[in-house]
Amino acid sequence: xxxxxxxxxxxxxxxxxxxxxxxxxxxxxxxxxxxxxxxxxxxxxxxxxxxxxxxxxxxxxxxxxxxxxxxxxxxxxxxxxxxxxxxxxxxxxxxxxxxxxxxxxxxxxxxxxxxxxxxxxxxxxxxxxxxxxxxxxxxxxxxxxxxxxxxxxxxxxxxxxxxxxxxxxxxxxxxxxxxxxxxxxxxxxxxxxxxxxxxxxxxxxxxxxxxxxxxxxxxxxxxxxxxxxxxxxxxxxxxxxxxxxxxxxxxxxxxxxxxxxxxxxxxxxxxxxxxxxxxxxxxxxxxxxxxxxxxxxxxxxxxxxxxxxxxxxxxxxxxxxxxxxxxxxxxxxxxxxxxxxxxxxxxxxxxxxxxxxxxxxxxxxxxxxxxxxxxxxxxxxxxxxxxxxxxxxxxxx
Amino acid sequence: xxxxxxxxxxxxxxxxxxxxxxxxxxxxxxxxxxxxxxxxxxxxxxxxxxxxxxxxxxxxxxxxxxxxxxxxxxxxxxxxxxxxxxxxxxxxxxxxxxxxxxxxxxxxxxxxxxxxxxxxxxxxxxxxxxxxxxxxxxxxxxxxxxxxxxxxxxxxxxxxxxxxxxxxxxxxxxxxxxxxxxxxxxxxxxxxxxxxxxxxxxxxxxxxxxxxxxxxxxxxxxxxxxxxxxxxxxxxxxxxxxxxxxxxxxxxxxxxxxxxxxxxxxxxxxxxxxxxxxxxxxxxxxxxxxxxxxxxxxxxxxxxxxxxxxxxxxxxxxxxxxxxxxxxxxxxxxxxxxxxxxxxxxxxxxxxxxxxxxxxx
Numbered sequence: 001x002x003x004x005x006x007x008x009x010x011x012x013x014x015x016x017x018x019x020x021x022x023x024x025x026x027x028x029x030x031x032x033x034x035x036x037x038x039x040x041x042x043x044x045x046x047x048x049x050x051x052x053x054x055x056x057x058x059x060x061x062x063x064x065x066x067x068x069x070x071x072x073x074x075x076x077x078x079x080x081x082x083x084x085x086x087x088x089x090x091x092x093x094x095x096x097x098x099x100x101x102x103x104x105x106x107x108x109x110x111x112x113x114x115x116x117x118x119x120x121x122x123x124x125x126x127x128x129x130x131x132x133x134x135x136x137x138x139x140x141x142x143x144x145x146x147x148x149x150x151x152x153x154x155x156x157x158x159x160x161x162x163x164x165x166x167x168x169x170x171x172x173x174x175x176x177x178x179x180x181x182x183x184x185x186x187x188x189x190x191x192x193x194x195x196x197x198x199x200x201x202x203x204x205x206x207x208x209x210x211x212x213x214x215x216x217x218x219x220x221x222x223x224x225x226x227x228x229x230x231x232x233x234x235x236x237x238x239x240x241x242x243x244x245x246x247x248x249x250x251x252x253x254x255x256x257x258x259x260x261x262x263x264x265x266x267x268x269x270x271x272x273x274x275x276x277x278x279x280x281x282x283x284x285x286x287x288x289x290x291x292x293x294x295x296x297x298x299x300x301x302x303x304x305x306x307x308x309x310x311x312x313x314x315x316x317x318x319x320x321x322x323x324x325x326x327x328x329x330x331x332x333x334x335x336x337x338x339x340x341x342x343x344x345x346x347x348x349x350x351x352x353x354x355x356x357x358x359x360x361x362x363x364x365x366x367x368x369x370x371x372x373x374x375x376x377x378x379x380x381x382x383x384x385x386x387x388x389x390x391x392x393x394x395x396x397x
Numbered sequence: 398x399x400x401x402x403x404x405x406x407x408x409x410x411x412x413x414x415x416x417x418x419x420x421x422x423x424x425x426x427x428x429x430x431x432x433x434x435x436x437x438x439x440x441x442x443x444x445x446x447x448x449x450x451x452x453x454x455x456x457x458x459x460x461x462x463x464x465x466x467x468x469x470x471x472x473x474x475x476x477x478x479x480x481x482x483x484x485x486x487x488x489x490x491x492x493x494x495x496x497x498x499x500x501x502x503x504x505x506x507x508x509x510x511x512x513x514x515x516x517x518x519x520x521x522x523x524x525x526x527x528x529x530x531x532x533x534x535x536x537x538x539x540x541x542x543x544x545x546x547x548x549x550x551x552x553x554x555x556x557x558x559x560x561x562x563x564x565x566x567x568x569x570x571x572x573x574x575x576x577x578x579x580x581x582x583x584x585x586x587x588x589x590x591x592x593x594x595x596x597x598x599x600x601x602x603x604x605x606x607x608x609x610x611x612x613x614x615x616x617x618x619x620x621x622x623x624x625x626x627x628x629x630x631x632x633x634x635x636x637x638x639x640x641x642x643x644x645x646x647x648x649x650x651x652x653x654x655x656x657x658x659x660x661x662x663x664x665x666x667x668x669x670x671x672x673x674x675x676x677x678x679x680x681x682x683x684x685x686x687x688x689x690x691x692x693x694x695x696x697x698x699x700x701x702x703x704x705x706x707x708x709x710x711x712x713x714x715x716x717x718x719x720x721x722x723x724x725x726x727x728x729x730x731x732x733x734x735x736x737x738x739x740x741x742x743x744x745x746x747x748x749x750x751x752x753x754x755x756x757x758x
Contacts (some may be wrong), residue, residue, distance in 0.1 A: 315468075316514060319425075319464075319514065320514065322464065323425075323464070385514055385515055386514070388513040388514075389513035
């Protein structure tokens with residue numbers, strides 16, 4: 001019986017979403033075909049689009065289906081940049097933050113290295129929140145040259161919710177479009193596309209109880225974007241490729257349920273999360289809680305508990321917990337399976353050692369207090385062992 | 398026992414892990430990420446520990462049914478093995494990095510971390526045999542497959558380390574190990590063995606050293622044993638004792654016979670060459686001794702092996718204050734300072750030391 005505390009990585013598919021996928025898998029029909037079977041499949045896709053639009057506060061025509069969050073981020077960053085630069089060649093800059101997910105940072109890095117783009121990564125404070133003063137300065141140093149801004153809605157590692165409204169206000173003073181990666185936010189905190197004012201928003205299925213391999217980029221109607229995928233012209237020529245009707249059906253079902261249950265789930269997870277943090281810190285008093293300690297959806301993702309265990313290595317802790325059936329994450333990107341110190345923690349001012357000594361526990365729709373109890377029960381002996389191992393690892397004298 | 402199986406992605410470590418699991422141990426597989434910039438693909442037998450190797454190890458762990466993790470030991474490896482390798486070459490010696498890796502990383506850093514995390518032993522695919530001697534001490538013996546025997550590179554291990562090591566392949570010929578891998582459904586059954594140095598993936602040690610030691614370019618003269626200057630070179634690290642090819646002297650020797658590198662003096666950069674006869678030595682001075690059991694208290698009649706896959710030489714070993722002195726019964730050629738001298742009593746490893754100097758007596 002595993003104790004799954006890694007919902008930020010992915011979360012169990014909702015039975016209703018799985019049923020929607022399975023039901024549609026049984027129906028043959030390419031949504032682009034003109035005959036009855038094709039039209040039936042197309043109808044499922046369009047109804048899904050309308051559902052997602054309704055629950056996220058956008059128009060159906062603004063929903064572009066993709067293969068997931070990474071593709072949506074790539075489409076937003078590259079597509080928006082190239083379109084904006086084509087309109088005005090002076091637009092050679094992109095402003096983002098130091099704590100974005102690699103699906104945003106890597107396209108930015110690639111544009112910088114290979115396309116001569118000037119990328120400014122705005123710093124964050126100790127809680128992982130974007131420094132708005134620095135952001136304003138970055139924009140206003142030369143606003144005509146800024147092609148776009150990308151700031152995530154909430155950080156996947158430490159859970160800090162970003163001041164999106166303020167970011168939008170500043171960027172829009174200068175007519176600069178704002179993209180936000182909201183994959184962790186949907187279903188956890190209230191997300192309304194139109195109300196937020198953002199111009200582009202990434203979401204993905206598997207983080208919200210839907211299937212893998214499907215996501216969306218919500219794009220305001222007026223926003224031009226250069227396509228990455230050329231082909232049959234699907235999704236208004238923005239994203240070619242045969243539409244995955246079964247996955248989209250599951251995605252829409254999950255999205256609807258996630259948004260509908262968000263207030264109740266958030267309330268329940270906040271309680272469990274706070275118990276988890278308190279429980280762990282009671283057993284390991286020196287454990288540090290990273291990110292914004294204010295426990296509400298305006299400040300922090302409800303299910304996120306990110307902790308540093310001084311003297312231990314995160315990967316030792318992870319291995320020891322895994323051996324006891326407790327599953328979590330070091331929260332950092334993996335390079336060939338080798339954990340790297342988290343760029344998010346480093347951006348928050350943690351040193352390398354502290355960054356390596358951290359674990360991320362994330363709760364989700366299937367989490368219960370039994371999960372919290374299991375972790376609290378195991379963490380003491382695990383930390384003790386990891387501490388003993390941590391001291392041996394660094395030198396080879 | 399709870400054992401940590403070090404899995405390189407090769408067939409030997411995969412079968413070793415499988416045997417350990419079958420023997421009833423609680424096995425966890427780990428792949429050591431030792432390179433700071435791992436290549437994606439393994440190109441045949443060159444190099445090791447690429448991302449492809451890591452995936453091969455992962456798949457083997459899946460088939461065996463054991464947990465699998467990747468441990469990043471690249472910093473420790475760089476410090477203990479790569480930097481040592483460079484320092485030795487810069488110093489005119491010929492190091493053997495595999496021994497340093499076993500001594501400092503595989504059976505030290507990895508083992509120490511494993512013990513601290515609650516494991517009892519490290520299991521590897523090395524070809525060597527362990528047994529308990531009449532005095533209760535652990536003995537390491539050559540493997541059954543003489544061609545694959547790796548007791549030489551393990552000659553740096555102490556009792557402490559051996560007490561926490563398992564070598565399940567020591568009793569098997571390599572050909573049977575490959576067959577067993579195939580039988581067990583391990584995809585790596587047909588994967589070529591890795592040769593050469595794992596951190597020099599294209600096998601061009603000279604080129605790699607040239608790049609890394611560019612600032613330490615101890616160019617100098619090539620001289621005969623009489624001191625006559627025969628030519629110039631651009632880096633003493635290009636040479637190793639006993640080397641015949643690549644000397645680039647230009648003029649042949651008076652007797653028309655090949656010349657061999659006899660000595661490398663790193664400070665002046667002087668490389669001395671001479672005839673094959675001049676290469677022969679019968680005395681060695683070894684430092685940094687590591688004994689498998691108790692160090693010999695008196696002169697020991699034994700055999701020594703002076704390079705990986707080298708022949709055995711009959712010898713007498715006498716412990717000294719800095720290590721031990723070796724007198725070879727018959728002269729040997731091309732013995733390079735920096736290499737390990739591993740001492741055997743029959744098939745049993747007595748210990749090892751680093752060759753510091755050679756002599757003709």
